[in-house]
Amino acid sequence: MDTGITIIICTYNGAPRLPETLRHIACQQVKPDVAWEVLVVDNASSDGSAELAATTWRKLSCPAPLKVLHQPQKGLTYARELAMQEAAYEFVLFCDDDNWLSPGYVDLAYDLMQENPGIGVLGGFGELVFEQEPPGWMHYLTGLASGPQAVTSGKTQYNAVYGAGCIMRKAVFEKLRKAGFHPLLSDRRGKKLSAGGDYELCYAAALAGYEIWYDERLRFKHFIPQQRISAAYYDRLMKEGAESLAVLIPYRLRVNQNCKDALYFNIHLLKVVIFYFRGLVMLLLTKTTSAFRKKETTYLKLKLLSFVYKLYALRNYTSMKQNFRKVLDLERRLNSSRLL
Structure with a gap:
């Protein structure tokens, strides 16, 4: 594997969100000697997400190349597996199609992974940004891929970080694959709100002898669109997400x-x-x-x-x-x- 970092964006019908996410990636302040690329995985979208991503990237004139992949099998896990196989560099950054990375995110992530070879997965700090003012009850909710993931930066106590904005060492994926690892969870699948694939990867990495870290300096914004600002949506999110416990526990x-x-x-x-x-x-x-x-x-x-x-x-x-x-x-x- 070459030295560098691959940004992976897995998307299902993400056309409304992709342009802003890509704009933040194009604004990354990456050192000239750090090689990087962007992979967009179209996970069976029907809204032209792949074409929009390619067109948007050309307009942004970013020096990093962007490649579009197609994974017809619905499931975030399957999209990530395809991207991991195609990633050119030793570190992979999972950026959801609603994540806006701060300008120094890629550079800092690269440095942290280089300096700490024991890290298998590294997580950051997500800040929720709402398309419209949310009701008061939403400020008390947890589990929205946001906020601190440990008391201080460093090794996490419970060996897991959320998938949004996390960085994984490709060697971990290769080691798991050679050991016959097959994820038990498909994670998000089309319109279904199943979850837990990110935590399964973290636990598997820990079994492989790697550490799971969090660094509060890795900052990104997690955009919450209007259609997700409702009690009915979060009721579904909790109900379907809870099914992953049979695997995660x-x-x-x-x-x-x-x-x-x-x-x-x-x-x-x-x-x-x-x-x-x-x-x-x-x-x-x-x-x-x-x-x-x-x-x-x-x-x-x-x-x-x-x-x-x-x-x-x-x-x-x-x-x-x-x-x-x-x-x-x-x-x-x-x-x-x-x-x-």
């Missing part, structure tokens, strides 16, 4: 809790269920206190529903146990490859 229990067998898995899974159930009960018991009355009813309803969706997602114990075995199998294959 087995990863978490191995990576973060060091669960090595079925007994420890069962014990820690029970703790997870109790944690979510306790959160639901506590919220029901305390929602009439003055602290909660200051927050809007919509927020409280969504918070309650989030616990319900998470608990419901854990209903299939057999599937979770199978996923845990798959995680252990992946780790064994990775360990075996280190000995070769």
Whole structure:
């Protein structure tokens, strides 16, 4: 792999958002000796996203080349895999089609990855920018790929960062691929709001012996269009996103809790269920206190529903146990490859 950085934009019907995202990329202040490129992956769009991206880039007159790829199989995971295979450089930056990178983002990301060879995945700080003024309850929501990802810059405590604006070492992808890694999650798929593919990549990278870092100096804006500013949208986001827990919790229990067998898995899974159930009960018991009355009813309803969706997602114990075995199998294959 050549030294440099590849910016990857995976998009599904992103024509309304791509021009501004590309404009911010074209404004990157990259050192002359750092090679970089932009890959746009059209993930089965029907709005001319690919053509718009190419036309917009030509008008911006950026020295970095832009290449458009087509992934007909819907799913952010599949789009990212195609881009990783085609990326020319050793570092890849996942920029969502609604992410506006600060001018020094690429340069700083490159330097951090070069200076710290143990980093497998590096995350930044996203700031929400709304197309129109959001209702008050939205200011309390979490899980929107925004805000700090650790108390301080450096290695993250829980071995995960959100995918928006994150940088991955291509060697990690190659190592996982050689070990037979096949993601269990498809992530966003067309209009479906399934999620979790970014966290699965982070956990797999941790299993491969790499560190997951966050640096607060990596700043970008996360644009929220008008159609996403509604309680109905976030209800769907939480409900469909919770389904990824059947995959992510087995990863978490191995990576973060060091669960090595079925007994420890069962014990820690029970703790997870109790944690979510306790959160639901506590919220029901305390929602009439003055602290909660200051927050809007919509927020409280969504918070309650989030616990319900998470608990419901854990209903299939057999599937979770199978996923845990798959995680252990992946780790064994990775360990075996280190000995070769």
